[in-house]
Amino acid sequence: MTPHIPEPSAPLLAIRGLSKAFLGVQALDGVDFTLRHGEIHALLGENGAGKSTLIKTLTGVYRRDAGTVALEGREIAPRGVEEAQRLHIGTVYQEVNLLPNLSVAENLFLGRQPMRFGLVDRGAMRRRARAVLSGFGLSVEVTAPLGRFSVATQQIVAIARAVDMSAKVLILDEPTASLDAQEVAVLFGVLRALKGRGIGIVFVTHFLDQVYAVCDRITVLRNGRLVGERRTDELPRLDLVAMMLGRELEAAAHRIAADPAAHDDADTDARPPLVRFRGFGRARSVEPFDLDIHPGEVVGLAGLLGSGRTETVRLVFGMDRADQGKATVDGRPVRLRGPREAIRLGFGFCPEDRKKEGIVGELSVRENIILALQARQGWLKPIPRRRQEEIADRFIRLLDIRTPDAERPIQLLSGGNQQKALLARWLATEPRLLILDEPTRGIDVGAHAEIIRLIERLCADGMALLVVSSELEEIVAYSRRVVVLRDRRHIAELRGGEVTVDRIVSAIASEPASSGSEGALA
Amino acid sequence: MIHRFLPLVVTIAVLVVGFLLCAMQFPNFASLRVVGNLLTDNAFLGITAIGMTFVILSGGIDLSVGAVIGFTTVLLAVLIEQGGWDPPAAFAAALLAAALFGAAMGAIIHVFRMPPFIVTLAGMFVARGMAFVLTTDSLPINHPLYGDLNDVAWRFDGGGKLSLPAMILLSVLALAVVLAHWTRFGANLYALGGNRQSAELMGVPVARTTVAVYTLSGLLAGLAGIVFSLYTGAGYSLAATGVELDTITAVVIGGTQLTGGYGYVLGTFAGVLIQGLIQTYITFDGTLSSWWTKIAIGALLFVFILLQKGLLAAWTGRGGEPAEA
Known part of the structure; x- marks a missing residue:
């Protein structure tokens, strides 16, 4: 770790052997990353790959366990975002970390306002704000509060602040997540201009199309390790997706669906669907899609994180x-105005983040199980205690929830058992359509298999299931149809024999222009 | 641009219209004497409310100010009458004590991440309790300087005058406007009230700013206590009970948002004068119970909060107009 003598040929930023562990979990394991002057470098990876740990270690939010970071050949170790900024590393986050109540000019110059006679020189601040922003092609009223402008404009102001504070390295953490296409185009124009000024940009995103549109190089991380660095023009999409998902496509190609019978039945399609969506979508969330779900079938949703x-x-x-499109249940048009409406229609939903959106940790297993049923009945008609106990005991037995008794606070149970209790909550309402978002995340292998068996059994009982999962083998194992998403679009629908890991991966990697012909769009 | 200042404009319009209505009903109302008295009678409230504006802008609240005023009057009376201190020395001691008290609350709020509501509520009991420990009686202050200070005034033709408390109020107001809009401290306060986490990420010294704003509020409450003791010529441990609520009311009527980040010192000044105007009207009328002041102010407060909510919704709901060159 001897400090290097600065040399002009040194890369802008060189990270070597960076490691960071949290409570024994290796979040980063000897990662190398190189950023050159005047390049836009995509940092990609699925959940848990270590992207945000890398950025936070780089900007001093976390202390690194091992490794070196050199900026233009000089070793640095910032101890916080502020110090990183002083070392010319600026960061802009997905949620704009500026102040909507202050004016645009004040946001640009907070903490470094031009002063005259010991007072803030507001006139000079306005003039300089206009000058800085015009360099970004933005001409806005700089005295207006920032909150009045679109997210894209706020992003550009945040970038302008970081660059104006003499950033040489600009880190953009999912800057486009809440932008529409036109706003993304404006932002990319700004990024290309900055690149021309020799600034190095680290671009974290989930949108592959954007990576290919604007990035020069790609570094892929997986499970805290470096998978590789490639030039964008030398890396076909299919290889990129394979790098991100970490699977050998040759091997996957020989794999066929686990249970062909589960995927093959034209008769199901002949029956009327339980729910039918036509042109259903929401701006900035997901583009309009068509989707039918029949009773007794499992529909899988596959795609990368953020798709x-x-x-x-x-x-x-x-x-x-x-904000657009139609939904029908049993052929009757419905308006899905909120979860209460959906529950009334017989929908159930197990969310992805069960700690935040699912379980109520302090309440007992019994109370957690009857929650949705009670909510549907209305709180004015309490379910009698004995009936509650019956329901709880039945599901504890049925789903084999491992708990000494139904009165134990649910937070004391293991992740897999919490997940099963959540399932029980919705099963108790006897839903006709159950939505599972990542039902097997963060639970052990044994419980994993049980939950998959359970999904199959529920389906056999005539319930319709819509399942989101990042585990492609898992989706292939239980889905009759798989909808593949990319960049907030439903790009393909695979059915029957098409439901293979390989087909899903190639659909994700398909070129945007050819997405229409990929798979069988319903 | 216009709607940024709309809450302020509405408050000032209410003040002007209210004054005109009073003047139409009572011919003597529109005189420099009434205006001068309005400033004098509400000087202590105004000075306190300006401090409260800064605290609320930063996203906090200070419930201790009324008790600090009461404590200050008692401390002055005890030091001057029983301790034989010169009033200027007693004033300095009182300001120092009040400022330190505020600084201590600010430090507790920041270091222990405690809600300002709880910390300053405790501060309110402590300050009021300390006043009672000093004395439970009303102590008159008979020092000759008090009489002299009460005679200091800028007199106008026709019997109107700008008294010393009124002058102090106007000076504090002018300094406060500069502090809010022409210093980094002022910008940091708005930033803190807008979003603490973002402000921290943008390099705002959160600890220093938090301690400073409660120190400022304590200092101004101490100054208000001095003005109050000049005005009443006594120290009384029950003085200025409930003034913290009057000041919060003035701040909110003045268009500052209780959640912080939005508002103007000048609006608070107008809010104080509106409260004073209602009081003066009831005095002029002579037949109305003084409780009508409370009812009128309550109704006004309600209307203003609804107005602010409506304005804010209209303002943020319309979204931005990105204008790319």
Whole structure:
């Protein structure tokens, strides 16, 4: 770790052997990353790949366990975002970390306002704000509060602040997540201009199309390790997706669906669907899609992180309101105005983040199980205690929830058992359509298999299931049809024999222009 | 641009219209004497409310100010009458005590991440309790300087005058406007009230700003206590009970949002004068119970909060107009 002598040929930023562990979990394991002057470098990876740990370690939010970071050949170790900024590393987050109540000019110059006679020189601040922003092609009223402008404009102001504070390295953490296509185009124009000024940009995103549109190089992480660095023009999409998902496509190609019978039945399609969505979508969330779900079938939603899977199920369950399209249940048009409406229609939803959106940790297993049923009945008609106990005991037996008794606070149970209790909550309402978002995340292998068996049994009982999962083998194992998403669009629908891991991966990697012909769009 | 200042404009319009209505009903109303008295009678409230504006802008609240005023009057009376202190020395001691008290509350709020509501509520009991420990009686202050200070005034033709408390109020107001809009401290306060986490990420010294704003509020409450003791010529441990609520009311009527980040010192000044105007009207009328003041102010407060909510919804709901060159 001897400090290097700065040399002009040194890369802008060189990270070597960076490691970071949290409570024994290796979040980053000897990762290398190189950023050159005047390049836009995509940092990609699925959940848990270590992207955000890398960025936070780089900007001093976390302390690294091992490794070196050199900026233009000089070793640095910032201890916080502020110090990183002083070392010319600026960061802009997905949620704009500026102040909507202050004016645009004040946001640009907070903490470094031009002063005259010991007072803030407001006139100079306005003039300089206009000058800085015009360099970004933005001409806005700089005295207006920032909150009045679109997210894209706020993003550009945040970038302008970081660059104006003499950033040489600009880190953009999912800057486009809440932008529409036109706003993304404006932002990319700004990024290309910055690149021309020699600034190095680290671009974290889930949108592959955007990576190919604007990035020069790609570094892929997986499970805290470096998978590789490639030039964008030398890396076909299919290889990129394979790098991100970490699977050998040759091997996957020989794999066929686990249970062909589960995928093959034209007769199901002949029956009327339980729910039918036509042109259903929401701006900035997911593009309009068509989707039919029949009783007794499992429909899988596959795609990379951020591809619009969770957004789709949130629309289906009414957690977000669709701003276009039609939904029908049993052929009757319905308006999904909220989860209460969806529950009334017989929908159930097990969310992805069960700690935040699912279980109520302090309440007992029994109370957690009867929650949705009670909510549907209305709180004015309490379910008698004995009936509650019957229901709880039945599901504890049926789903084999491992708990000493029904009165134990649910937070004391293991992840898999919490997940089963959540399932029980919705099963108790006898739903006709059950939505599962990542039902097997964070639970052990044994419980994993049980939950998959359970899904199959529920389906055999005539319940319709819509399942989101990142585990492609798992989706292939139980889905009769798989909808593939990318960049917030439903790009393909695979059915029957088409439901293979390989087909899903190639659909995700398909070129945007050819997405229409990929698979069988319903 | 216009709707940024709309809450302020509405408050000032209410003040002007209210004054005109009073003047139409009572011919003597529109005189420099009434205006001068309005400023004098509400000087202590105004000074306190300006401090409260800064605290609320930063996203906090200070419930201790009324008790600090009461404590200050008692401390002054005890020091001057029983301790034989010169009033200027007693004033300095009182300001120092009040400022330190505020600083302590600010430090507790920041270091222990405690809600300002709880900390300053405790501060309210402590300050009021300390006043009672000093004395439970009303102590008159008979020092000759008090009489002299009460005679200091800028007199106008026709019997109107700008008294010393009124002058202090106007000076504090002018300084406060500069502090809010022409210093980094002022910008940091608005930033803190807008979003604490973002402000921290943008390099706002959160600890220093938090302690400073409660110190400022304590200092101004101490100054208000001095003004109050000049005005009443006594120290009384029950003085200025409930003034914290009057000041919060003035701040809200003045268009500052209780959640912080939005508002103007000048609006608070108008809010104080509106309260004073209602009081003066009831005095002029002579037949109305003084409780009508409370009812009128309550109704006004309600209307203003609804107005603010409506304005804010219209303002943020319309979204931005990105204008790319």
